[in-house]
Amino acid sequence: MSKIKFAVLPGDGIGPEVMEVALNVLEVAADKFGFVCDYERADVGGIAIDRHGKALPDSTLKLCQESDAILFGSIGGPKWESLPAREQPERASLLPLRKAFSLFANIRPGLLYPELQEASPLKPDRIPHGIDIVCIRELTGGLYFGQPKHTETLPDGDVQAIDTMIYRKSEIERITDVAIATAQSRRNSICSVDKANVLETSVLWRKTVTDYLARKAPSIDLSHMYADNAAMQLARDPNQFDVILTENMFGDILSDEMAVICGSLGMLASASLGAGKNSQGLPFGLYEPAGGSAPDIAGKKLANPCAQILSAALMLRFSFGQNEAASAMEEAVQTAVKSGNRTADIAFAGEPVSTRKMGEAVMANLRG
Ligand code: IPM
Ligand code: MG
Secondary structure: OEEEEEEEEEEOOOHHHHHHHHHHHHHHHHHHHOEEEEEEEOOOOHHHHHHHOOOOOHHHHHHHHOOOEEEEEEOOOHHHOOOOHHHOHHHHHHHHHHHHOOOOEEEEEEEEOHHHHHHOOOOHHHOEOEEEEEEEEEOOOHHHOOOOOEEEEOOOOOEEEEOOOOOOHHHHHHHHHHHHHHHHOOOOEEEEEEOOOOOHHHHHHHHHHHHHHHHHOOOOEEEEEEHHHHHHHHHHOHHHOOEEEEOHHHHHHHHHHHHHHOOOHHHOEEEEEEEEEOOOOOEEEEEEEOOOOOHHHOOOOOOOOHHHHHHHHHHHHHHHOOHHHHHHHHHHHHHHHHOOOOOHHHOOOOOOOOHHHHHHHHHHHHHO
16 A cells, blocks of 8 residues: 655644544545555654754654645734744744755645635625636745855945845746646736836846746737736636746745635645655645644634644645545545535634534544
8 A cells, every 4th residue: 555654843822623523534534545654743843942952953854844735824913923034933843844944945825615605705706706816936946045154244334235136047937838838727928027127137037937838838828917906806806817927035925815715724725845755756835824823723622623634634745646535635625615514713603613613523524
Protein backbone atom coordinates (compact mmCIF):
# COMPACT_ATOMS: atom_id res chain seq x y z
CA MET A 1 0.00 0.00 0.00
CA SER A 2 1.37 3.43 -0.86
CA LYS A 3 2.49 5.67 1.95
CA ILE A 4 2.24 9.43 2.13
CA LYS A 5 4.90 11.02 4.31
CA PHE A 6 4.30 14.57 5.49
CA ALA A 7 5.27 16.93 8.30
CA VAL A 8 2.47 18.32 10.47
CA LEU A 9 3.07 21.83 11.81
CA PRO A 10 -0.07 22.82 13.75
CA GLY A 11 1.29 26.15 15.07
CA ASP A 12 -0.70 28.55 17.25
CA GLY A 13 -4.26 29.64 18.06
CA ILE A 14 -6.87 27.52 16.31
CA GLY A 15 -4.11 25.73 14.34
CA PRO A 16 -3.87 22.64 16.55
CA GLU A 17 -7.70 22.22 16.84
CA VAL A 18 -8.42 22.35 13.14
CA MET A 19 -5.32 20.27 12.38
CA GLU A 20 -6.59 17.35 14.51
CA VAL A 21 -9.86 17.37 12.56
CA ALA A 22 -8.04 17.47 9.22
CA LEU A 23 -5.82 14.55 10.27
CA ASN A 24 -8.90 12.52 11.21
CA VAL A 25 -10.44 13.26 7.83
CA LEU A 26 -7.18 12.26 6.11
CA GLU A 27 -7.25 8.93 7.96
CA VAL A 28 -10.76 8.27 6.65
CA ALA A 29 -9.62 9.15 3.11
CA ALA A 30 -6.57 6.89 3.51
CA ASP A 31 -8.80 4.01 4.57
CA LYS A 32 -11.17 4.50 1.70
CA PHE A 33 -8.63 5.08 -1.05
CA GLY A 34 -6.02 2.62 0.12
CA PHE A 35 -2.99 4.59 1.26
CA VAL A 36 -1.24 5.04 4.60
CA CYS A 37 -0.60 8.38 6.33
CA ASP A 38 2.88 8.61 7.80
CA TYR A 39 3.34 11.89 9.64
CA GLU A 40 5.04 13.52 12.59
CA ARG A 41 4.17 16.78 14.37
CA ALA A 42 6.63 19.60 15.05
CA ASP A 43 6.47 23.09 16.56
CA VAL A 44 6.36 26.23 14.45
CA GLY A 45 5.52 29.88 15.08
CA GLY A 46 4.84 31.32 18.52
CA ILE A 47 4.76 27.98 20.30
CA ALA A 48 8.20 27.23 18.82
CA ILE A 49 9.51 30.59 20.07
CA ASP A 50 8.28 29.66 23.57
CA ARG A 51 9.66 26.12 23.51
CA HIS A 52 12.79 26.39 21.35
CA GLY A 53 13.63 30.11 21.24
CA LYS A 54 12.89 30.47 17.52
CA ALA A 55 9.90 30.37 15.23
CA LEU A 56 11.42 27.78 12.90
CA PRO A 57 13.56 25.42 15.02
CA ASP A 58 16.23 23.34 13.28
CA SER A 59 14.46 20.14 14.34
CA THR A 60 11.27 21.31 12.58
CA LEU A 61 13.16 22.21 9.43
CA LYS A 62 14.85 18.80 9.50
CA LEU A 63 11.51 17.00 9.78
CA CYS A 64 10.23 19.00 6.79
CA GLN A 65 13.33 18.10 4.78
CA GLU A 66 12.69 14.42 5.49
CA SER A 67 9.06 14.69 4.35
CA ASP A 68 7.31 14.92 0.99
CA ALA A 69 5.01 17.80 2.00
CA ILE A 70 4.15 20.07 4.91
CA LEU A 71 0.65 20.36 6.33
CA PHE A 72 0.73 23.72 8.05
CA GLY A 73 -1.79 25.10 10.58
CA SER A 74 -1.62 28.78 11.45
CA ILE A 75 0.75 30.93 13.46
CA GLY A 76 0.99 34.08 15.55
CA GLY A 77 -1.03 35.76 18.26
CA PRO A 78 -1.00 38.71 20.66
CA LYS A 79 1.60 37.04 22.89
CA TRP A 80 4.33 37.52 20.26
CA GLU A 81 3.23 40.80 18.72
CA SER A 82 5.69 42.89 20.73
CA LEU A 83 8.69 41.05 19.26
CA PRO A 84 10.79 42.89 16.66
CA ALA A 85 9.31 42.49 13.15
CA ARG A 86 12.05 40.10 12.03
CA GLU A 87 11.34 37.72 14.92
CA GLN A 88 7.55 37.68 14.61
CA PRO A 89 6.19 34.14 14.12
CA GLU A 90 4.87 34.81 10.59
CA ARG A 91 7.94 36.44 9.18
CA ALA A 92 10.44 34.22 11.03
CA SER A 93 8.90 30.91 9.99
CA LEU A 94 6.83 31.22 6.83
CA LEU A 95 9.34 33.26 4.84
CA PRO A 96 12.33 30.99 5.69
CA LEU A 97 10.22 27.94 4.82
CA ARG A 98 9.31 29.48 1.46
CA LYS A 99 12.98 30.21 0.87
CA ALA A 100 14.30 26.83 2.10
CA PHE A 101 11.98 24.83 -0.17
CA SER A 102 11.79 27.33 -3.07
CA LEU A 103 8.02 27.47 -2.66
CA PHE A 104 7.57 29.71 -5.67
CA ALA A 105 3.97 28.95 -6.57
CA ASN A 106 1.18 29.99 -4.26
CA ILE A 107 -2.21 28.67 -5.33
CA ARG A 108 -5.18 30.22 -3.56
CA PRO A 109 -8.63 29.08 -4.67
CA GLY A 110 -11.33 31.69 -4.09
CA LEU A 111 -14.38 29.52 -3.76
CA LEU A 112 -17.75 30.56 -2.38
CA TYR A 113 -20.52 27.96 -2.55
CA PRO A 114 -23.81 29.51 -3.71
CA GLU A 115 -25.34 28.38 -0.39
CA LEU A 116 -22.90 30.62 1.48
CA GLN A 117 -23.51 33.71 -0.61
CA GLU A 118 -24.71 35.52 2.51
CA ALA A 119 -21.23 35.27 4.00
CA SER A 120 -19.81 37.52 1.28
CA PRO A 121 -19.81 41.29 1.76
CA LEU A 122 -20.68 41.61 -1.96
CA LYS A 123 -24.30 42.20 -2.95
CA PRO A 124 -26.03 38.90 -3.94
CA ASP A 125 -26.76 40.16 -7.48
CA ARG A 126 -23.00 40.42 -8.13
CA ILE A 127 -22.46 36.75 -7.30
CA PRO A 128 -25.68 34.89 -8.10
CA HIS A 129 -23.82 31.57 -8.37
CA GLY A 130 -21.20 32.13 -5.70
CA ILE A 131 -17.54 32.66 -6.62
CA ASP A 132 -15.05 30.30 -8.26
CA ILE A 133 -11.68 31.82 -9.13
CA VAL A 134 -8.01 31.05 -8.37
CA CYS A 135 -5.10 33.31 -7.61
CA ILE A 136 -1.66 32.07 -8.67
CA ARG A 137 0.86 34.19 -6.81
CA GLU A 138 4.63 34.12 -7.36
CA LEU A 139 6.00 33.56 -3.86
CA THR A 140 9.79 33.68 -3.74
CA GLY A 141 10.65 36.74 -5.84
CA GLY A 142 9.86 40.42 -6.05
CA LEU A 143 9.91 42.79 -3.11
CA TYR A 144 9.83 40.07 -0.47
CA PHE A 145 13.28 38.68 -1.15
CA GLY A 146 15.03 41.11 -3.54
CA GLN A 147 18.45 42.43 -2.46
CA PRO A 148 19.51 45.00 -1.32
CA LYS A 149 17.01 45.10 1.52
CA HIS A 150 17.99 47.18 4.55
CA THR A 151 17.63 50.42 6.49
CA GLU A 152 20.51 52.89 6.65
CA THR A 153 21.35 56.29 8.11
CA LEU A 154 22.57 58.71 5.45
CA PRO A 155 25.50 61.16 5.89
CA ASP A 156 22.99 63.99 6.38
CA GLY A 157 21.40 62.13 9.27
CA ASP A 158 18.23 61.15 7.40
CA VAL A 159 17.21 57.50 7.46
CA GLN A 160 16.28 55.52 4.38
CA ALA A 161 14.98 52.00 3.84
CA ILE A 162 15.34 49.97 0.66
CA ASP A 163 13.42 47.00 -0.69
CA THR A 164 14.27 45.73 -4.13
CA MET A 165 11.76 44.50 -6.67
CA ILE A 166 13.48 42.08 -8.96
CA TYR A 167 12.29 39.38 -11.37
CA ARG A 168 14.03 37.11 -13.81
CA LYS A 169 12.39 35.88 -16.99
CA SER A 170 12.90 32.29 -15.81
CA GLU A 171 11.03 33.01 -12.56
CA ILE A 172 8.12 34.48 -14.51
CA GLU A 173 8.04 31.53 -16.90
CA ARG A 174 7.93 28.90 -14.16
CA ILE A 175 4.98 30.56 -12.39
CA THR A 176 3.25 31.02 -15.74
CA ASP A 177 3.55 27.25 -16.20
CA VAL A 178 1.57 26.73 -13.00
CA ALA A 179 -1.07 29.19 -14.18
CA ILE A 180 -1.32 27.37 -17.51
CA ALA A 181 -1.85 24.00 -15.84
CA THR A 182 -4.45 25.53 -13.52
CA ALA A 183 -6.32 27.28 -16.33
CA GLN A 184 -6.34 24.10 -18.43
CA SER A 185 -8.05 22.25 -15.58
CA ARG A 186 -10.66 25.03 -15.32
CA ARG A 187 -12.12 27.61 -17.74
CA ASN A 188 -8.98 28.06 -19.84
CA SER A 189 -8.51 31.72 -19.09
CA ILE A 190 -5.69 33.69 -17.41
CA CYS A 191 -5.66 37.32 -16.36
CA SER A 192 -2.09 38.41 -15.68
CA VAL A 193 -1.91 41.29 -13.21
CA ASP A 194 0.96 43.78 -13.21
CA LYS A 195 1.78 47.47 -13.10
CA ALA A 196 3.45 47.70 -16.49
CA ASN A 197 2.58 51.40 -16.77
CA VAL A 198 5.09 52.10 -13.96
CA LEU A 199 7.38 49.17 -13.13
CA GLU A 200 10.23 47.67 -15.17
CA THR A 201 9.64 44.28 -13.56
CA SER A 202 6.04 44.48 -14.76
CA VAL A 203 7.09 45.30 -18.33
CA LEU A 204 9.22 42.15 -18.30
CA TRP A 205 6.40 40.25 -16.60
CA ARG A 206 3.84 41.18 -19.27
CA LYS A 207 6.16 40.44 -22.19
CA THR A 208 7.29 37.14 -20.72
CA VAL A 209 3.76 35.93 -19.96
CA THR A 210 2.56 36.96 -23.44
CA ASP A 211 5.45 35.27 -25.28
CA TYR A 212 5.34 32.16 -23.11
CA LEU A 213 1.61 31.61 -23.59
CA ALA A 214 1.89 32.19 -27.34
CA ARG A 215 4.51 29.43 -27.41
CA LYS A 216 3.18 26.95 -24.87
CA ALA A 217 -0.58 27.39 -24.67
CA PRO A 218 -1.95 29.59 -27.47
CA SER A 219 -5.51 28.36 -26.91
CA ILE A 220 -5.70 29.93 -23.44
CA ASP A 221 -7.59 33.17 -23.33
CA LEU A 222 -5.00 35.63 -21.93
CA SER A 223 -5.68 39.13 -20.72
CA HIS A 224 -3.63 41.68 -18.76
CA MET A 225 -4.75 44.07 -16.08
CA TYR A 226 -3.07 46.70 -13.93
CA ALA A 227 -3.05 45.80 -10.25
CA ASP A 228 -5.12 48.79 -9.13
CA ASN A 229 -7.81 47.99 -11.69
CA ALA A 230 -7.72 44.30 -10.70
CA ALA A 231 -8.43 45.25 -7.07
CA MET A 232 -11.45 47.21 -8.25
CA GLN A 233 -12.69 44.55 -10.69
CA LEU A 234 -12.49 41.86 -7.98
CA ALA A 235 -14.95 43.81 -5.87
CA ARG A 236 -17.16 44.70 -8.85
CA ASP A 237 -17.46 41.37 -10.67
CA PRO A 238 -15.17 38.62 -9.34
CA ASN A 239 -16.38 35.91 -11.71
CA GLN A 240 -15.03 37.79 -14.74
CA PHE A 241 -11.77 36.09 -13.64
CA ASP A 242 -10.85 32.44 -13.88
CA VAL A 243 -7.14 32.30 -13.05
CA ILE A 244 -5.37 35.43 -11.83
CA LEU A 245 -1.60 35.25 -12.32
CA THR A 246 0.52 37.78 -10.50
CA GLU A 247 3.77 38.60 -8.70
CA ASN A 248 4.44 38.31 -4.99
CA MET A 249 3.29 41.65 -3.53
CA PHE A 250 0.26 42.17 -5.77
CA GLY A 251 -0.70 38.56 -5.09
CA ASP A 252 -0.48 39.10 -1.34
CA ILE A 253 -2.88 42.03 -1.53
CA LEU A 254 -5.28 40.62 -4.14
CA SER A 255 -5.50 37.22 -2.46
CA ASP A 256 -6.65 38.86 0.79
CA GLU A 257 -9.27 40.80 -1.13
CA MET A 258 -10.30 37.57 -2.82
CA ALA A 259 -10.56 35.88 0.57
CA VAL A 260 -12.86 38.52 2.01
CA ILE A 261 -15.23 38.54 -0.95
CA CYS A 262 -15.46 34.75 -0.58
CA GLY A 263 -16.99 35.18 2.84
CA SER A 264 -15.26 33.23 5.54
CA LEU A 265 -11.52 32.74 5.82
CA GLY A 266 -12.49 29.48 7.49
CA MET A 267 -13.35 28.00 4.10
CA LEU A 268 -10.24 28.88 2.07
CA ALA A 269 -7.28 26.59 1.48
CA SER A 270 -3.92 27.30 -0.11
CA ALA A 271 -0.99 25.45 -1.59
CA SER A 272 2.58 26.67 -1.97
CA LEU A 273 4.44 24.46 -4.40
CA GLY A 274 8.19 24.09 -4.52
CA ALA A 275 10.59 24.03 -7.42
CA GLY A 276 11.92 20.67 -6.26
CA LYS A 277 10.33 17.25 -6.54
CA ASN A 278 9.56 15.05 -3.56
CA SER A 279 10.26 11.31 -3.32
CA GLN A 280 7.03 10.71 -5.29
CA GLY A 281 8.38 12.72 -8.23
CA LEU A 282 5.75 15.39 -7.55
CA PRO A 283 6.17 18.96 -6.25
CA PHE A 284 7.12 19.35 -2.62
CA GLY A 285 4.52 21.68 -1.13
CA LEU A 286 3.33 23.52 1.95
CA TYR A 287 -0.42 23.47 2.49
CA GLU A 288 -2.14 25.92 4.82
CA PRO A 289 -5.51 27.55 5.43
CA ALA A 290 -5.73 31.13 4.17
CA GLY A 291 -7.09 32.39 7.50
CA GLY A 292 -4.92 33.18 10.48
CA SER A 293 -4.58 31.69 13.96
CA ALA A 294 -7.76 33.49 15.19
CA PRO A 295 -6.54 33.70 18.82
CA ASP A 296 -9.88 35.24 19.89
CA ILE A 297 -11.73 31.96 19.30
CA ALA A 298 -8.90 29.50 20.03
CA GLY A 299 -9.89 26.71 22.43
CA LYS A 300 -13.59 27.55 22.21
CA LYS A 301 -14.58 24.77 19.78
CA LEU A 302 -15.81 27.46 17.37
CA ALA A 303 -13.15 27.29 14.67
CA ASN A 304 -14.11 26.19 11.18
CA PRO A 305 -11.92 23.20 10.21
CA CYS A 306 -12.92 23.26 6.51
CA ALA A 307 -9.97 25.35 5.29
CA GLN A 308 -7.54 22.95 6.97
CA ILE A 309 -9.36 19.92 5.53
CA LEU A 310 -9.37 21.50 2.06
CA SER A 311 -5.64 22.28 2.42
CA ALA A 312 -5.04 18.62 3.21
CA ALA A 313 -7.00 17.77 0.04
CA LEU A 314 -4.73 20.02 -2.00
CA MET A 315 -1.75 18.22 -0.46
CA LEU A 316 -3.13 14.86 -1.59
CA ARG A 317 -3.65 16.20 -5.11
CA PHE A 318 -0.42 18.12 -5.73
CA SER A 319 2.22 16.36 -3.64
CA PHE A 320 0.89 12.80 -3.67
CA GLY A 321 -1.14 12.50 -6.87
CA GLN A 322 -4.16 11.19 -4.93
CA ASN A 323 -6.62 13.05 -7.10
CA GLU A 324 -9.62 10.89 -6.38
CA ALA A 325 -9.19 11.14 -2.62
CA ALA A 326 -8.63 14.89 -2.88
CA SER A 327 -11.83 15.43 -4.87
CA ALA A 328 -13.76 13.18 -2.49
CA MET A 329 -12.61 15.26 0.48
CA GLU A 330 -13.60 18.48 -1.28
CA GLU A 331 -17.01 17.08 -2.10
CA ALA A 332 -17.46 15.85 1.46
CA VAL A 333 -16.84 19.37 2.76
CA GLN A 334 -19.20 20.91 0.24
CA THR A 335 -21.95 18.40 1.03
CA ALA A 336 -21.53 18.96 4.77
CA VAL A 337 -21.93 22.71 4.35
CA LYS A 338 -24.81 22.37 1.88
CA SER A 339 -26.72 20.09 4.20
CA GLY A 340 -26.61 22.74 6.91
CA ASN A 341 -23.58 21.92 9.04
CA ARG A 342 -22.18 25.35 9.78
CA THR A 343 -19.59 26.57 12.23
CA ALA A 344 -20.24 30.00 13.75
CA ASP A 345 -18.42 31.94 10.99
CA ILE A 346 -20.85 30.67 8.32
CA ALA A 347 -23.95 29.89 10.42
CA PHE A 348 -25.96 33.12 9.82
CA ALA A 349 -29.36 32.46 11.41
CA GLY A 350 -29.10 28.75 12.27
CA GLU A 351 -27.57 27.00 15.26
CA PRO A 352 -23.78 26.67 14.75
CA VAL A 353 -21.98 23.34 15.13
CA SER A 354 -18.66 22.82 16.91
CA THR A 355 -15.30 22.26 15.23
CA ARG A 356 -15.52 18.54 16.01
CA LYS A 357 -19.13 18.17 14.76
CA MET A 358 -18.21 19.88 11.50
CA GLY A 359 -15.37 17.39 11.08
CA GLU A 360 -17.68 14.47 11.86
CA ALA A 361 -20.14 15.61 9.20
CA VAL A 362 -17.33 15.72 6.64
CA MET A 363 -16.09 12.27 7.67
CA ALA A 364 -19.59 10.79 7.45
CA ASN A 365 -19.94 12.13 3.88
CA LEU A 366 -16.51 10.83 2.95
CA ARG A 367 -17.27 7.34 4.24
CA GLY A 368 -20.41 7.54 2.08
C1 IPM B 1 0.43 35.53 3.30
C2 IPM B 1 0.84 36.35 4.49
C3 IPM B 1 2.37 36.42 4.50
C4 IPM B 1 2.80 37.14 3.24
C5 IPM B 1 2.97 37.08 5.74
C6 IPM B 1 2.45 36.45 7.02
C7 IPM B 1 4.46 37.08 5.72
O1 IPM B 1 0.25 37.60 4.47
O2 IPM B 1 0.80 34.34 3.22
O3 IPM B 1 -0.28 36.06 2.45
O4 IPM B 1 2.85 38.38 3.21
O5 IPM B 1 3.08 36.46 2.27
MG1 MG C 1 -1.14 37.88 2.89
